[in-house]
Amino acid sequence: MQGSANLNIMMKAARKAARGLVKDFREVENLQVSSKGAGDFVSRADIAAETALRDALLGERPNYGWLGEETDEIAGKDPTRRWIVDPLDGTTNYLHGLPHWAISIALEHKGEIVAGVIYDAAKDEMFTAEKGGGAFLNDTRLRVSDRHRMIESIFATGLPFGGRPQLPAILKDLGRVLPASAGVRRMGAAALDLAYVAAGRYDGYWERGIKPWDVAAGLLIVREAGGFVAPIGEAGSIFDSETIVAANGAIFETFAKVIRDS
The missing domain is CATH 3.40.190.80 (D-Maltodextrin-Binding Protein; domain 2)
Incomplete structure (x- = not known):
């Protein structure tokens, strides 16, 4: 699937951050975790992934804003665009060794999401979409189900x-x-x-x-x-x-x- 420059940046950043997450996932019992609240934990891997994503995305688009789960919001020089990122959606699954978690990256332009990437690194499934360009799983076009009842x-x-x-x-x-x-x-x-x-x-x-x-x-x-x-x-x-x-x-x-x- 041929995407725009921004989408390719997002996919590349997701794969780069995923390498560290996958490495730590294989040694999940050794992860250092700190509590953010009852039943809600953040891992060392989670913070490292967000840092890697922020560096990669803002490195390519330094004027864009940033909204992430684990770090402070950044107001970009371009007020019309920002990255919205969850470096590890499914943290509790991750910390329990359940292979159902993902990296989520969206690009917002003038209040509207115009590109999105969800990368399930454990299964190597990359879900992507751009506004007006359709949605894909790796190279396969996606369609919602056709059930009527x-x-x-x-x-x-x-x-x-x-x-x-x-x-x-x-x-x-x-x-x-x-x-x-x-x-x-x-x-x-x-x-x-x-x-x-x-x-x-x-x-x-x-x-x-x-x-x-x-x-x-x-x-x-x-x-x-x-x-x-x-x-x-x-x-x-x-x-x-x-x-x-x-x-x-x-x-x-x-x-x-x-x-x-x-």
Whole structure:
């Protein structure tokens, strides 16, 4: 898949940062970790990956801004463009030796995501998209699933941990989605949940309490694969509301209504 210069920079940076993550993942029991809160850990590998990504991306585009999970936000000389990065989405999976985690990189231009990369280094799956250019998994064009009925569809979500306030709402969501669907999966990596919707592996995904770096790349990849993405509340934005609902076009309205009614 032939991408723009920016997309190629993003893919190159993801692969470079992934080398250190994969090396440490093989020795996960030796990782030094510090607590950021109940059930939420940041590893030495996580911080090193963000540093590598920041150096690579800002090294190529020094005027762009920066928003990352682990480091301070940087206001770029070009106020219209910024990188939005999660160096290790699925940190808890990573620290437990579960091979389901990813690097997520998005490029925002004038408030809109115009390029996205999600790299699942453990499986060597590179999900990419540019606005108007389609979505790809490595060199294969992606399309969302074509299922038309929720009862035949599988959905993904994120479950709050450590006493986070979203628990009552998500339990209500599950109480409505589970009886109406073929199942719900909780794999622990929001970026990959969205990538899997784009690939047709999931038919839909929703979550409450997300951050921009969790979903910025994935929301574009889903849209470019033919899916729909919106905040759970119909007003506002995904980033401001910290909520997201995504699905293929055939079931999006039905699925979103189930979530919104709960």
